[in-house]
Amino acid sequence: MNKEHMIGIAGNIFGALETVSEDVYKGILKVNAKDAGVYYIDLTEKLADDFDAYQERILAKEYYNTPGSLQWNYYFLLLQDQVAKETKTKIENNDKYARKYVFNEEEFQDFFNLEKSSGDLDSNIIVEWKQALDKAGLQEIYSDAKQVDVISRFEANTAKKIRAEKNTAAKSATDDMIRSVSRLTLKPDYRKYPVSERNFNFGKVNLIKGINGVGKTSLFEAIELIICGRSFRNPVLKEKNNCIEAVFNNSGTVVKYDGTSTEPYRDRDLRWYSSSYTRDNYLYISFNRYNFFNADDGRRFSSSNSDEEVKLALFNIVLGPEYDYIAGRMQKIYDKLRLTHNKISAEVQKAKSDVESADKIIKKYKNSDALKAMQKAVSRNITELQFLKKELNPENDHTEIEEINNNIAAICAAILEQKNAGNLKDLDGLIEDFKRKDAIFKNFHVNLSGLIEKIQTDRQKESAFKADSLLLENALKYFADERFFSLERLESKLKDQIAEINKVEFLVEIFKELDPGSHHSEKTIEA
Structure with missing residues (x-):
């Protein structure tokens, strides 16, 4: 590893670097002139035998002395050209004091390129997709219509319009804004525990603690249910109506849980997150995506070594199941439409080729003098030919000339079908043969008359x-x-x-x- 080169790369990213110990440096990543992350870079090329003691010495003191949210954005990057997979996994799963990554030189550069590119990420790609699909006439992709029907109606230009939601979007998104949950009441019929009614009064910041099984998850899911109507962890489970009550924004108005109604939650999803759909209730997906951090998937995303698990966790945290549903439908329908597109493209290409050929012919005979000369030559040939001893006027007898032309074409085709018709001599022989056969036919005709x-x-x-x-x-x-x-x-x-x-x-x-x-x-x- 070229340490000076790596220090130069780190300097370009962080600016000034602080030396922590031999071959260990510290840099502050700034976003909009504010501290966004603290990065420790280890270039020792050798992992400590006692890694816990090593990180205690490097990170602990400053970690505890750093106030506020920056404490959650500590990173320890260990640059190693070669390291066993088991060792790498063990270190990266250790989340004490900082998130840890074991990188080689290339991975180190890619990591910060990815960090920079994520700064301008679209906040709601689902809405962007739906708008693009609407514009293309493929809005049925994000509906529950069968794929075969979506394709057939799209190809016939008869795609169904997605039913517009009721005019709830005309309201301001703040009309139904829940800034805080002031009070929460869990009735005795809300799950098995608590047996009696429990009341919770919340402040701006609340710490919920307790041993396993006492109901911490049930409490958080009660908040999710009263806001979203369903819980992300188990959306098919419906609690009893009125088993949860809440007061929002210190308003004094008691709101009761209703798991059977879907329209109020759809309205919230449309106003808060611009998520539009025609049936059911998926507010819990948007809520978990933007407001209610999924700690289980967050842990899985940060610690899993399985690409599939990381991908699934990322979908659940950032994009949600609707992304996966629409993306899957788009891919399948695209694969089927691509065959039709290829066929039409080939037909269009052939038509273009035919048009180009026709254009060349038109350009070739576009000169009026050449065209007139050709017309005169054709008229002269028709007049001289006197086919079937008819006196024809090339300027007027177009229909009769066309009929004669068809007869000549048929005669020529018949002659060409003869295997021996290859030159004028052969043609003379065919004519003599025709005359002989014609005489036989006439004699036969006379005998037939008698x-x-x-x-x-x-x-x-x-x-x-x-x-x-x-x-x-x-x-x-x-x-x-x-x-x-x-x-x-x-x-x-x-x-x-x-x-x-x-x-x-x-x-x-x-x-x-x-x-x-x-x-x-x-x-x-x-x-």
Whole structure:
């Protein structure tokens, strides 16, 4: 270790250094021209065998002679290049007289860089986050909405607005300010002990002492409950209503504990700490963060060697569970939105590339003379081509030209699909092949026309044949009837007919013999 270099670094931080003993120096850290910390720097490079006696000799006298709050800001920095982990842990867990750190040279410099950077720390990062999320349309992140719904509504631009709190913020934060707890009463139904009612009158500074189990923690939690409605140590436990009474600010007004109501505590959280949420009660989190020091987590933060324990203690002391909740939600939603963002970014990049390509083409043909020349060339080619022997006017027949262009494109595509179409010679061969096939097709068409005419003639014959067949069918019905061909009845009918004929012939003969001029005949006609 370069001791002169380390002394120089310490001089830049503290200014003048005071020599305490050989290789041990003392510096005062000032903030805004006020003493903020007393630092002892040990450069001996060797840890004392009896460390307790060593720190007694170095620190004890001045520690007891230092009045006020500065006594709580003593630091003993032991610079060692190499030290066993167990020894380092033992020394740093010893908090008598001062907070102790065993550093190497690099850690020593980093320690003070961190100290300086913490001077401008945002007092309420949660409020900053909520404001930023509101601006981005992601306010549902700090609500209790499901993450999948938050993402889908954000992507559809239909994110729900967080319901505004009642207009309690219009009041001044001092309207409900509790400057002091003047009196506290614990009723018999507040926890198991005390059995009887206990009254406490408090002054500006109060010392609470007692052996373990007599109720010191219960007393402090009663103060927390009457102010916050819940305790940080066990927020799900609800005491009986009216089991605690208090008088604030020597007002004489008795306030009773109500663990079932949440709105008054939400109002306090909003006015005192600018913490806004729509349901439940988390005032105890803000209160412990800013007003009610969490001694257990403070101890854990200062003495633990576990990064996870230190991180958790820091969250509970400085940031609170709401920080962890929002940070966790933001990270998860960010991971999912990042995939959508990457996809959209790729699409945007492609669109930009397409636009750039189009811009290049536009710039290339932006010259009006070049464009007119190209238009004239196109018109000339269309006129000369006379596709399908049509006389086209390139200036007017836009629709027909577009249709012809599509037909040409289809023909070209068909030609390109042919494996043998590679040059003009191949194209000539395809044309000859097309002509041959076209002649075959035309001959086939002629044959097909003759075949169609023959089919039509055959159909006419078929109709006549059907008519003859119907006539024959009817005739066959007559011949099928046996009555028309019976001999017995035919002879009878023949006799009858002959008889009738004889009668007629007899009558004819009679009429011939009659006198035409006579009106009466004397002959008797016998039947």
